Amino acid sequence: RVLITGSLGQLGRGLNTVYKYMYGDVVTMTDIVKVPTDAADVSSYQYLDVLSQGAMEEAVVNNRIDTLIHFSALLSAVGEQNVPLAIQVNCRGVENVLEVAKKHRLRVFIPSTIGAFGPSTPRDSTPDCTVQEPTTIYGVSKIYAERLGEYYHSKFGVDFRCLRFPGIISATKPGGGTTDYAIKIFYDALQYGKHVCYLRPDTKLPMMYDTDCMSSVVQFLTAPPNLLHRRTYNVTGFSFTPEEIATSIQKILPNFKIEYNICPIRQAIADSWPRSLDDSGAARDWGWKAEYGLEETVQVMLALIERDMAKLAPEEV
Numbered sequence: 001r002v003l004i005t006g007s008l009g010q011l012g013r014g015l016n017t018v019y020k021y022m023y024g025d026v027v028t029m030t031d032i033v034k035v036p037t038d039a040a041d042v043s044s045y046q047y048l049d050v051l052s053q054g055a056m057e058e059a060v061v062n063n064r065i066d067t068l069i070h071f072s073a074l075l076s077a078v079g080e081q082n083v084p085l086a087i088q089v090n091c092r093g094v095e096n097v098l099e100v101a102k103k104h105r106l107r108v109f110i111p112s113t114i115g116a117f118g119p120s121t122p123r124d125s126t127p128d129c130t131v132q133e134p135t136t137i138y139g140v141s142k143i144y145a146e147r148l149g150e151y152y153h154s155k156f157g158v159d160f161r162c163l164r165f166p167g168i169i170s171a172t173k174p175g176g177g178t179t180d181y182a183i184k185i186f187y188d189a190l191q192y193g194k195h196v197c198y199l200r201p202d203t204k205l206p207m208m209y210d211t212d213c214m215s216s217v218v219q220f221l222t223a224p225p226n227l228l229h230r231r232t233y234n235v236t237g238f239s240f241t242p243e244e245i246a247t248s249i250q251k252i253l254p255n256f257k258i259e260y261n262i263c264p265i266r267q268a269i270a271d272s273w274p275r276s277l278d279d280s281g282a283a284r285d286w287g288w289k290a291e292y293g294l295e296e297t298v299q300v301m302l303a304l305i306e307r308d309m310a311k312l313a314p315e316e317v
């Protein structure tokens, strides 16, 4: 059985749906939102504060968990606004997860990110193993997660697995990241025909569509340990700039307009991150391959959001 922390966030909801579809009722969803808004999604939901190791252990034992997926984290932009909280959630949370995993022999998945790289990292085709000097607390905390996980793996034999994700594009609300514009742009395109982007038109970043992100987690977690030459791998989909994604949207919505109002904080963060990732290590070791490119992502995002908007009352959109 699987326990997902941060399960009501952008990645948690998607992975719960995938596991439910594949294996039935095997997931215990946890988060710090006390009353889940979407009851259909959350029949197995439990409140869990990742800062409480005792509560985490209790949830693991009571639900007979063997795999812990730790999605709780403060993302890059919001982390800069509350550094002490980012350290608590992102560092103390990981320490608790790894201790519980050690004690109960769990397989653990913790996502890392392109944010774990910084301005001194080669920015194009960034490899798995390179300079990591991030300039955000988010990046610093994710390096800590990578290294602590690798340490628990080599020292205590914890089956720790970690993927460095690019920006994830999904038809769900994102939460406080620098890559969030690449989701909001679709909602704005359908609702207002216009998006005001906080990044410069030429800011290239690596991204990946939701379905590819979910399959990377499922595939990586089922890979036999003898295939893994490392415990932290890059995975990616494709790279684009705000200008390029706007052009793709205009192919479907010709009247769509993009304007720019640069946010200096998020621009500086984006400028310190890779423009593209080399994920050939994941491809070689466990057969990873992304399926979605920019055009497919734009098509599916517009279709999904249009469908969801049609279901909701106007004030809920």
Ligand code: VAH
Pocket (backbone or CB within 6 Å): 075, 076, 077, 112, 113, 114, 115, 138, 165, 166, 167, 168, 176, 177, 178, 179, 180
């Ligand atoms: C953020 N989406 O923008 C996250 C991410 C690729 C970066 O980890 O903070």
